[in-house]
Structures are given as structure tokens and as C-alpha cells.
Amino acid sequence: MQLFLDTGHSERTPRQEPPRGTCLEIVPETGRDGGRGALLACAEGIADRPEAEKAARIAITALADSYYAAPEGWALRQALEESVRAAHQAVLAGGERGRAAVFAALVLRGRRWLAAHAGHARIWLFRDHELRLLTRDHLIPRPRRRPEIAKALGLASEIDAEYHSGELAEGDVFLLTTPGAHDALDAARMRGVLEADAGAEHIAETLATRAQEAGAPGYAGVCAVRVEKLPPESIADTRESVADLAFVEPPEVGTIIDGFRVDKLVYRSRRYRIYKAADTENGATVALKFPDPSCREDPEYARSFLREEWIGRRVDNAHLVKALRPRPGRRRALYVVMEYHEGEPLAKRIRRKGGLPVEEALRLAEQMLEALGALHGHGVIHRDLRVNHLLYDKAHRRLLLLGLGESRVEALKEGADGSATSAWSYQAPELFEGKAVSERTDIYSAGVTLYRMITGEYPYGRIRAPRWEDRAYRSMNEWKPDVPEALDAVVRRACEVNPSERYASVAQFASALARVGAELSGNRYETRPHGERETSDGSRWTWVVLASLLAGLVAYLAVALR
Known part of the structure; x- marks a missing residue:
């Protein structure tokens, strides 16, 4: 049984004022929420501060x-915490400072x-005729x-x-209110609306309207949710870690795990193995990434493993391997399901070709x-690009970036220092x-x-110990x-020892490489006049031959038609 x-x-904004806030309610269909449940936010x-409405909407x-x-294996608290960090980073990125x-x-x-808040937006719980404030305002008093x-x-x-x-508990009513709503309505007036036992939409509409009528100074937003029926208790209710997704021995080729038939081992390292597999539910070819059993005792490793999956779902780019979401409840062990791509490891390609031609390296660097x-x-x-x-x-002449498990996500600190x-x-x-770390x-x-693409070497030589020694480029x-x-x-500037002397962004680095590529194309173009002269000489002889053949054809037709 479901929840x-x-x-x-409901939202209200005074006339001739732009809205500074927004509300959201998401109640996915059962089985389509990835085990995440319902989300309400304001x-x-x-x-x-600048771009007030935009900041709220982006957040x-x-x-x-x-x-x-x-990822399905993340505990509820971890999923919400990291999503709050993602929202924080989104507000910081781009737009006005x-x-x-x-x-x-x-x-x-x-x-x-589970509730989260920052600032003086509030969350309330109405239970057994008592309205309780669950949050405290993050405000610093200032005289006058x-x-x-x-x-x-x-x-x-x-x-x-x-x-x-x-x-x-069944019958619980939760409210989320922005400052404009609860500053205009005291708890007694809010409780009076809740006692009427109306539907959630009516509750939100009534509170927002009364806040505006009471002289709310700005935007007033209200979200309401009533718990109608609870499901039976399940293990998901008390999950606090990724322990539910257990380490298993890497599968043998030909075995079936959670409905995926393992067809081929395609990559093996000290920390993980990647298999080509077939999804027996829909026939799709996928890649399965399993942790090496030697990492079983490292609690951070499971988190980094699932962090890679989370990033692979959130960031959509043609040069990143997409992580796929298994059907809720299907996955019973720790592994990641990804798109499968046929390809050659770039390290192998570099060794095979003794370094890549400059033109090819520039094209691949652009994609990277x-x-x-x-x-x-x-x-x-990323933190582990190589x-x-x-x-x-x-x-498809396309480069794909892997290895996101070591990434640092929105100032996330666990295991990503x-x-x-x-x-x-x-x-x-x-x-x-x-x-x-930074960009x-x-x-x-x-x-x-x-x-390394171009030379097969390293700019400061091979570093064989985890310490930096003064070296010359x-x-x-x-x-x-x-x-x-x-x-x-x-390349020298990108590899500067002092971070402040490197390019400030990937866009700057890419632009510098594009200028070099344009210069190389221009140099090739400048050599064409000599080739054109050669072609012109060749063309003169070609026209002589064609003219002779045409004359012969005319003479033949003149004789044949007599």
C-alpha cells in the first residue's frame, strides 16, 4: 500500500510588485519516484539582493x-542534504553576484x-489540534x-x-510558509483555518489570501499537505546509509544479477570492473560497473560509487556516460547501470599511435x-581527469569522460577533499x-x-610518489x-604550478585552443596557391586531352552519318 x-x-504578491518567491509540490506516481516520495518546497x-525572483526559482x-x-541507495537524509547543496551551488553559479x-x-x-530550511521560511505541523513550529528563524537581531x-x-x-x-501520523497537516505569509498571520489565525478540516488546496488558498488581506508586505507563499493514509512500515523508513546495497563478488560472465545478463568483462582496475550486459526486461545493452571486493571495508567507497551515479543522472552531455536508473526495488547489490558504448581506451590509442597528431588531439581536447x-x-x-x-x-569520433567517483560535488566534503x-x-x-580544489x-x-595525448609523456615527468617537488615544465x-x-x-599555462596563473575557466582554456586551431587551419590555407598552380598546369593538359577526344568523336560521327 502506498502513502x-x-x-x-497558493501564492500572493502585491499589485505592481514582481514576485520574489515560488512554491513547488511534487507527488510522483508510485513506482516512478525512485523511492524518494513527495517533495514540497518554497x-x-x-x-x-539582486535577481530575487530568479534566485528563488533557480533554487x-x-x-x-x-x-x-x-541514487536509490542513498539514505533520505543524504539525498536531501546533497540536493540542498546543489540548490545552493545553482544560486551561486552565474547571474548577478x-x-x-x-x-x-x-x-x-x-x-x-524530513524537513530542511535556511533563513526565515518556516515549516509547521498541525497534529491533534496543536500547531507546532518545526523550524527556527535564522535571523540576527539588530537595534532599530x-x-x-x-x-x-x-x-x-x-x-x-x-x-x-x-x-x-494519519491526519497530519504540514505547512510551509514564506515570511510574507507568517509575518501577517499569527499562529492562532493559522490554527483557526486548519481546524476547519478542509482540503490542502483550500487551506493554502485561504492562508495566502488572508495574509494578503492582513497587509503582507510582499510575496506570500503557502504549501500544504495532509497525510491521508500511511503504508505499512518498511525498511526504507529507517534506512540511514547505503548498507542496503551490499558488496557482492564480481559476477561471472553468463550469470544473471537482478535481471541483467553479464555478457563480457570489458575493463578491470584495482577499484572496479565494468561489464557489458543485457537487460532481460527490455533487451537493451548496458554497462554494469561493480566495485572490487577489496574496497568492501572502505565506507567512503560506497558513497563515491553512488556519487558517480548521481552525477551521471544530473549532468546531461554527449561526452559523459549517462547513468541509468534501475526500476525501483530491482537493484539489490552495489553496482551502477550505465549506457554502453563501444570504444577504445584513449590511453591505448595514444600508445598505439605513438602520440596523436596535433589536429586530432585538438579535436578531442575540445570534446574533453x-x-x-x-x-x-x-x-x-572531476578531480581525477586522465x-x-x-x-x-x-x-562516432566521440570522446567520453569516465571516472566521476572521485568528484567533488557542490562543496560536498565527504570523501572529496x-x-x-x-x-x-x-x-x-x-x-x-x-x-x-577548484575548476x-x-x-x-x-x-x-x-x-600526453600529443607526446605520450608528462609535462613535469612521471611523478612516482604523492608529493610535489619543484620541477621544470x-x-x-x-x-x-x-x-x-x-x-x-x-598547454604550459594550463599546467602552471600556481593555480592563479592557470586559465580561470574551462571556457578560457577552450577559447585559447580554438585560436591555435584556427591559426593552424590558416597556415594550411596559405599553402594552397602553390597547389593551385600545380592544379592549373595539370588542368591545362587535361583540357588538351579532352579537346582531342572531342575532335575525334566529331570526325567519327561525320563519317557514320553520311
């Missing part, structure tokens, strides 16, 4: 998109509820001035939201940076020192990767004399 809910929301942009959209993209929004969010799943908002999405570099949870740009646009730092995590799809991974020759120097960290790795011309100096200069 039955009655939901509704947000309001801070009035004295709510990012929150919902991220929440329903969360300084925009921010207060918010409140409520998740109802199974027999439990309006209180200062202490917490909000986009307000600081990181978000410190507050979370509350509890058991549901496009994938990185898509990740950075979602607040994701040729071993790039796959070349020969059929500044420590270096095992691919030391690709790691930015700041990682060896445990410093914070420039990925730009360094991208520069090393491009260097070696020009690509030492390995490949035909590499243009302009290209070497671009």
Missing part, C-alpha cells in the same frame, strides 16, 4: 531536479518526514533595524541548512573540455598539499592530459618538434 497525500499551494529571494528547480536524480534566497523543503516518504538573515542559499560560500525529521564545462556548470569538480578515464568512440589520488602525474600541485584543479589535469617540442609554439604556450 496517500492531499497537497496544494523559496523567496532576499529583497535587497527550487535545482533542489527538485537533484533530489529526484539521487550576491543573489540569495531563503527556503524550506519537506519530504514525505513511507512513514517518515530589520534583523539580518544569517542563513540562505547563495548567501555564503557554503550552506549550513537545518534539518529535522520524524514519524508521520566540453564535458568538463558541463560538470563545472553543475558545481562538480587518459585512463577517457574512451574514444570510433564509430583536497587529498591526491593515485594518478599522481595528472594531479595539480595543490592536491598534494591538501588545499581546496583550475581540473584545468591542470586537462592540460596534462592534452600534453618540459616543452612539447622536446618530444615532438613539429608542435606549434603557440599550442605549447597554451
